[in-house]
Amino acid sequence: MAATPQKPAAATPRRKVSRHRGEGQWAAGHFTPLNGNEQFKKDDDGLNVRTRIETIYSKRGFDSIDPNDLRGRMRWWGLYTQRKPGIDGGKTAILEPEELDDKYFMLRVRIDGGRLTTQQLRVIGEISQEFARGTADITDRQNVQYHWIRIEDVPEIWNRLEAVGLSTTEACGDTPRVVIGSPVAGIAEDEIIDGSSAIDEIHSRYIGSKEFSNLPRKFKTAISGSPLLDVAHEINDIAFVGVNHPEHGPGFDLWVGGGLSTNPKIGVRLGAWVPLDEVPDVWAGVIGIFRDYGYRRLRTRARLKFLVADWGPEKFRQILQDEYLGRELVDGPAPAQPLQRWRDHVGVHRQNDGRFYVGFAPRVGRVDGTTLTKIAELAEAHGSGRVRTTVEQKMIILDVEEAQVDSLVESLEALDLTARPSSFRRGTMACTGIEYCKLAIVETKARGSQLIDELERRIPDFDEPLTININGCPNACARIQVADIGLKGQLVVNDRGEQVEGYQVHLGGALGLEAGFGRKVRGLKVTSDELPDYVERVLKRFQEEREDGERFATWAARASEEALS
16 A cells, blocks of 8 residues: 655745844955945045045035035045034934035144144134134144135135145044144153154154045044143043153053043053154054954944953953064053143243243134134244144143243233133133034033133132033033033923923043043933023032042032032
8 A cells, every 4th residue: 555645844944144244344354334434435535535626526516516425525634514504403313414514614624733833823814714704613632623614615725724734634534533742742841751753753654544544433542741641641542641661761651442422431551661663653553453343333333442342451452462563562651640630731831941831721712713813923923933722622822931921921811812711711611512513402612601701700719620511412522521510412491391402411520630430410401591500509519518629520429419419
């Protein structure tokens, strides 16, 4: 009898196998673009857009600009579209980019080390007056930013800047941004080592080179030999901090992986001492790791700090040595804590050659072209051909003879540029804010200036070092997490139930002395109108409750929520 045929077993469905693409790390062979930004960078290097700006866009106008150039590659040359006037903060996250874009640009002038001649400063001022409606803000990375720039004028602006040795090359974009440095490098009496030659070497070898013009995200560098730790080294992707090695002498301690924004991280020491002449090679090694191993899948995880956090400092140093330098780095000491709170060099200080430098405080970094031109004239009239910008939105005039100091200080005061500022004027900084920035939710510059005036009037005897940092959105361009009082712009509800501009408050952040992030009190938000009352109230409680010599940040860490509300 024939066997009964068996019903064939049902075929097991084949699983779709998808190739794991990881984090888009080039060193792992993952070169396929995983987002739109990576795609436009693969399609054409950002540096190439300059030719199109000069030959096409500046001649045919704003409407001729390719969208990937407009909102992408043009950043490689310091150009961002600015916010269209009249759009309130509630629409920032709702509108499409083309709805937010004005037909004007912010243009960032790159000032490595914050170093300017008076000739360069005068040209910056003249460009402001002729092409930027007088705008010229000093940033907290030593740059100058213009607004209201027309694409038709960009080639002429470049010509004028480059004629005096300045540029906008890689001032923005996924590139090595400006190298910040001590504004008193080479002249301060207490300097450990002058890092200027390393800044110059990095700039000449690598800025504008396609070797590092396609990074996962921006890359921020700080180099300073000042014992004041005056470049916010803790929050840069890479920092070289002046130290004295017990055997090898002056050099730099190497830090990596700092950064703020919505996922703030303090940089970590690699425990390596780097001599001055090796700084450019070590810098190239670290940025090479970022280019090759950095995460390119999600923009929100593409900064170096995420790779450093995942690897740890030991692995990072080992790969730097083995794969990029081909040698061991020398172990070295940590930098000493600075002896004073202020790191902005404001005031009158003696140089190592017997002359003086004078640091002064514009209001929240806001100046204008006419003022910059007058500063250049003042500097020259008092014997100086050099000026500096700082990472605290301040400026410095160098090389002033003792007999000229008082006259210079008085002349600056007449321009509302005081070398003897209150703690509030000295310690308040603000980002661009809703006036021009497409990411912003609230006003910052005008609010900061008004706050200074109110606090000077209400608490005239307050003379403790204090930082008040005001940011228009969560991205922390004004470093809110590391301020004594950090104010993150957002929409809040007032006592009448209306949605208005306001701030989430961070309290007790710090750099240098016990670096750390500010404390957030649950539910603590203030409206813009309430801000002077709130800050006055908290500072008076600090004055009442502080222990002898106690800093605001220390008090804020131990104070009750009631005292901070």
